[in-house]
Amino acid sequence: MKEIFKPEFFTVLKQGYTKEQFVKDLFAGIIVGIVALPLAIAFAVASGVSPEKGLITAIIAGFLISFLGGSRVQIGGPTGAFIVIVFGVLSQYGFDGLLISTILAGIFLIIFGLLRLGALLKFIPHPLIVGFTSGIALVIFSTQIKDALGLQIDQVPAGFIEKWGAYFNALGTINPIAVIITVVTLLICIFFNKITNKIPGSFVAIILVTAAVAIFKLPVTTIETLYGEIPNNISLSIPDIDWSNIRFYFQPALTIALLCAIESLLSAVVADGMIGSTHRSNTELIAQGITNIVTPLFGGIPATGAIARTATNIRNGGRTPLAGMIHAVTLLFIMLFFGQWAKLIPMSCLAGILLLVCYNMSEWRSFTSILKGSAFDIIVLLTTFFLTVLVDLTVAIEVGIVLAAFLFMKRMADNGQGILQDNENDYIENYGHLPKEIEVYEISGPFFFGAAKHYSEVLKGRPSSTRVLIIRMRHVPFIDATGTHNFREAIKSLQSADKQIILSGVQPDVRKALDQSGVSDLIGSNHIFDNFDVALPYALEMVRKK
Secondary structure, X not given: OOOOOOOHHHXXXXXXXXXXXXXXXXXXXXXXXXXXXHHHHHHHHHHOOOHHHHHHHHHHHHHHHXXXXXXOOOOEEOOHHHHHHHHHHHHHHHHHHHHHHHHHHHHHHHHHHHOOOOOHHHHOOHHHHHHHHHHHHHHHHHHOHHHHHOOOOOOOOOOHHHHHHHHHHOHHHOOHHHHHHHHHHHHHHHHHHHOXXXXXXXXXXXXXXXXXXXXXXXXXXXHHHHXXXXXXXXXXXXXXXXXXHHHHHHHHHHHHHHHXXXXXXXXXXHHHHHHOOOOOHHHHHHHHHHHHHHHHHHOOOOOEEOHHHHHHHHHOOOOOHHHHHHHHHHHHHHHHHHHHHHHHOEHHHHHHHHHHHHHHHOOHHHHHHHHXXXXXXXXXXXXXXXXXXXXXXXXXXXXXXXXHHHHHHHHHHHHOOOEEOOOOXXXXXXXXXXXXXXXXXXEEOOEOHHHXXXXXXXXXXXXXXXXXXXXXXXXXXXXXHXXXXXXXXXXXXXXXXXXXXXXXXXXXXXXXXXXXHOHHHHHOHHHEEOOHHHHHHHHHHHHHHO
């Protein structure tokens, strides 16, 4: 257990912690806390929960992920990727259902870590990640149009196409002041960073725009209009669990867990590249799991590692988990002493911030790059993208993973073809041309169920003149149960046609599988050789004797 779960925070303390690094972590933590403030509120509101839920998540999850995590610089909290799934779960199961799903997701994440699945999750195909990330960006973008334009719509439809239909029908109700606030917010967010990187543009935008709306009493929707007062306290909130319906929460919980695992490990990998370190992936998964079990008990929503905030932490000098913990404490102080003013923030200002978030997470460069690549990658990308936008993120991830697996197996089967040597024209070094009674067939690649049928059909189709078939297996790293079954049937068919089988270059793991499945006994152990130089003379001798 110690090897699986080993938080970086305690490693840092054991190695020694200097005053100079504390000053850097303190400064970085405060800056990241300020950066996280508008994002936490915006993500919560866009997800369909009240603003303080985002702050609570950023505080509790941000502290625990840094305290228990496997990355030195990871910053945790609510992220844009969860907006779609949180909104969907909330709409279908209510807030208690969201809390239960998040807790179950935390349990899944702990199991992932204990099973050492951290490394495996890194192998999820890039087109799949880009597909659902771009899809999420488009879905979030579509949810912000109402507030960005100040449209008067009582109930925005849930479906993507229906939503845009409602927007077009309500174009006559555009609020020019809301549009101006959205544009001004975007401009401040984009261009303020050119002045200084020390203070985030989104924070400046919220301060300036909120002050202007309050002073001039501008007629726009604010957080107070929709949610009323924002509580400035954190209290325990145990969800009401209906055990008879617990099965309904497994699917959204698994989606939350996978999304959390993927995003947190991607963020940790990016951070490793920036600081020249290596994170502990299984520790990170367990930490994310504990966090997503604890945070809902205080009314929080799903949380994971945030790439943008982690990068901000690094750029400002943060190099230990203490910076992330300070970021959480900074948010706590802001909530306790300044949270009452957050109710004045205009919804169009939050919409402007989220529109920029959508652009940054859209990965349009990667999207267009993949469209120029192989047909397999394009299929995975577009399938995942359109399912995310038009159907559901849960379905998109499930179908995307299954589709990517099937396409991978097809590519393996197509590329791992056997190579039949030409008896008449191919010269075998040291032996000259092979007699027509001997054929050499080489299998390249895994002998798994995707390729097993092809191999067996080719083997069975050998000409009647062939008396000895040498099958070279030096490039076969493994053979699965389907492979051994089809191989055994092909060998029986060949032997019934009075053809002898010789194997060469069989690797230890493959030989073990052949022994256990009875294929070795069927062929005869004396017909299995370590290399071709021994197998070929044996085959030649067999032909001469006959």
